[in-house]
Amino acid sequence: MNRVLxxxxxxxxxxxxxxxxxxxxxxxxxxDLVFLLVIFIALRRQTTLGLWMAFGLGxxxxxxxxxxxxxxxxxxxxVAYLAMYLRRKFFQENLVSQVLVLLLFTxxxxxxxxFWLNTLLETGFPFSLWPRRALTMGIMHxxxxxxxxxxxxxxxxxxxxxxxIVSSPGPPSHLSRLGRHGS
Amino acid sequence: MPxxxxxxxxxxxxxxxIIISLVLLVSQRQPGFFSLTLRQGVAFVIVPFQKxxxxxxxxxxxxxxxxxxxxxxxxxxxxxxxxxxxxxLRNMMLQxxxxxxxxxxxxxxYQKRTPWAFLPTEIIARDPVSWLERVVADxxxxxxxxxxxxxxSPLGIVGRIQNVGLYSSTVMLLLDAQSSVAGxxxxxxINGTLKGTGAGxxxxxxxxxxxxxxxxxxxxxxxxSSLFPPGLLIGExxxxxxxxxxxxxxxxVKPVIQFKTLDRFLILRKED
Numbered sequence: 001m002n003r004v005l006x007x008x009x010x011x012x013x014x015x016x017x018x019x020x021x022x023x024x025x026x027x028x029x030x031x032d033l034v035f036l037l038v039i040f041i042a043l044r045r046q047t048t049l050g051l052w053m054a055f056g057l058g059x060x061x062x063x064x065x066x067x068x069x070x071x072x073x074x075x076x077x078x079v080a081y082l083a084m085y086l087r088r089k090f091f092q093e094n095l096v097s098q099v100l101v102l103l104l105f106t107x108x109x110x111x112x113x114x115f116w117l118n119t120l121l122e123t124g125f126p127f128s129l130w131p132r133r134a135l136t137m138g139i140m141h142x143x144x145x146x147x148x149x150x151x152x153x154x155x156x157x158x159x160x161x162x163x164x165i166v167s168s169p170g171p172p173s174h175l176s177r178l179g180r181h182g183s
Numbered sequence: 184m185p186x187x188x189x190x191x192x193x194x195x196x197x198x199x200x201i202i203i204s205l206v207l208l209v210s211q212r213q214p215g216f217f218s219l220t221l222r223q224g225v226a227f228v229i230v231p232f233q234k235x236x237x238x239x240x241x242x243x244x245x246x247x248x249x250x251x252x253x254x255x256x257x258x259x260x261x262x263x264x265x266x267x268x269x270x271x272l273r274n275m276m277l278q279x280x281x282x283x284x285x286x287x288x289x290x291x292x293y294q295k296r297t298p299w300a301f302l303p304t305e306i307i308a309r310d311p312v313s314w315l316e317r318v319v320a321d322x323x324x325x326x327x328x329x330x331x332x333x334x335x336s337p338l339g340i341v342g343r344i345q346n347v348g349l350y351s352s353t354v355m356l357l358l359d360a361q362s363s364v365a366g367x368x369x370x371x372x373i374n375g376t377l378k379g380t381g382a383g384x385x386x387x388x389x390x391x392x393x394x395x396x397x398x399x400x401x402x403x404x405x406x407x408s409s410l411f412p413p414g415l416l417i418g419e420x421x422x423x424x425x426x427x428x429x430x431x432x433x434x435x436v437k438p439v440i441q442f443k444t445l446d447r448f449l450i451l452r453k454e455d
Contacts, residue, residue: 018308030311065310066317066353070207123360
C-alpha cells in the first residue's frame with residue numbers, strides 16, 4: 001500500500017465531492033464519494049488505518065463542505081468500525097452482497113447523521129426526511145460503489161489475501177477463481 | 184498492560200476518536216479557539232485545491248456551452264437589451280423619488296439610513312449530501328469578511344456568514360435548519376421569524392392565528408433585522424394552516440432563490 005497515494009486519493013475524493021459532484025448530480029441526487037472510500041478502506045484493512053482515515057476524511061469533508069466540525073467524522077467512524085467488525089461475517093464474493101452492504105451502510109450513515117444533528121444540535125429535521133434521502137442515496141451508492149471499488153482495488157491490497165472480498169463488478173468471481181487455478 | 188492495549192487497540196482508538204468528534208460537534212454551539220484554529224488550518228490547505236477545481240469546472244462548462252449556444256445568446260442579447268431600456272427608465276424615476284425622499288427625511292429630521300457596501304463573491308464548494316445547507320465562499324478575513332455578515336443576491340436574501348477563514352468563509356443558507364431571520368409580510372406588515380427546515384422551504388414563526396396572512400403574500404426582510412436592509416425579498420407564502428396549539432399559524436414560505444443553482448452572491452457590509 002502506498003500511503004502517499006492513499007492520502008492523495010483521499011484529498012481528491014473530498015475536493016471532487018465538494019466541487020464536481022454538485023455539478024454532476026442526477027435529479028438532485030448525489031453520491032458520497034468520501035463515504036464510499038471509507039467503506040472501501042474499512043473492508044480492505046482490519047487494522048486501525050480504516051478508523052484514522054474515517055476520522056481524517058470526515059474532518060476534511062466537514063471543513064471542505066462547510067459543515068459542522070466533527071459531524072461527518074463521527075458518522076464515518078461508526079460506519080467504518082461496523083464495516084471492519086462485520087467484514088468476515090457478511091462479505092461474500094459476489095456483486096449482490098456488495099450492493100446490499102452499500103445499501104444498508106448508506107441507510108445507517110444517513111440515520112446516524114439525522115440522529116446526531118437532531119439530538120446534539122436540535123435541528124428538528126422531520127423523521128420522514130431520513131428514509132427519502134437514505135433510499136435514493138443508497139440506490140446510487142449500490143450502483144456506483146462496486147465500480148469504484150473495482151477501480152480502487154490496486155490502492156490497498158486486502159490484508160488477509162482474500163482479494164475478492166471487494167470484487168470486480170465484471171465477471172462472476174467463481175470464473176475468475178477457476179482462471180487463477182487453471183493458470 | 185501493553186499487551187492489553189495492543190489487543191484492544193482498535194476499540195481504544197475508536198473510542199478516543201469518537202470522543203474527539205463528539206467534543207468538536209458539541210463545541211459548535213460556541214466555537215472555541217481549538218475548533219476555530221482546526222477549521223482555519225484545514226481550510227487553508229484544502230481551499231486552494233477547491234478554487235482550482237471550481238475554476239476548471241467553470242471553464243469546461245463555459246467552453247461546452249459556448250459551442251452550441253450562439254442562437255440562444257442572440258435571443259438572450261435582444262431580450263436583455265429590452266430589459267436594460269426598461270430598467271434604465273425605471274432607474275431614472277427611482278432616482279428622482281430617492282432625491283425627493285431624502286429631502287423629505289431631512290425636513291422631518293429622520294435618522295440617516297445606514298449605507299451598505301457589497302462584496303461580490305463566488306461559491307467554491309458545497310457538500311451535496313450534507314443535511315445542512317451550507318456553502319463555502321471564496322472570500323475570507325483577508326477581504327474583511329466577518330462572522331454574521333449578511334449574504335444576498337439580486338433576487339433576494341441568501342443567508343449569512345457562519346465561519347471565516349483567511350481566504351474562504353462558510354455561508355449558512357436560509358434553508359439551513361439552524362438559520363433564522365426576522366421577516367415581514369409585505370402586504371399586511373405582520374412581523375415574524377423565518378426559520379430554515381432543511382427540507383427546501385422556510386417556516387414563518389410567531390404569527391398569531393388571527394393575523395392577516397394569505398397564500399401568495401410576499402415576505403421581505405424586516406426593519407427589525409440588523410443583518411439586512413429592510414424590504415429585501417425572501418420568498419412567498421406557500422401554505423397557511425392553524426398550528427397544533429391553536430394560538431399560532433403554521434406558515435410555509437417558498438424561498439425566492441434557487442439555492443441548488445446559485446453560484447455567486449454579494450456579502451453585505453455596513454459602511455463606517
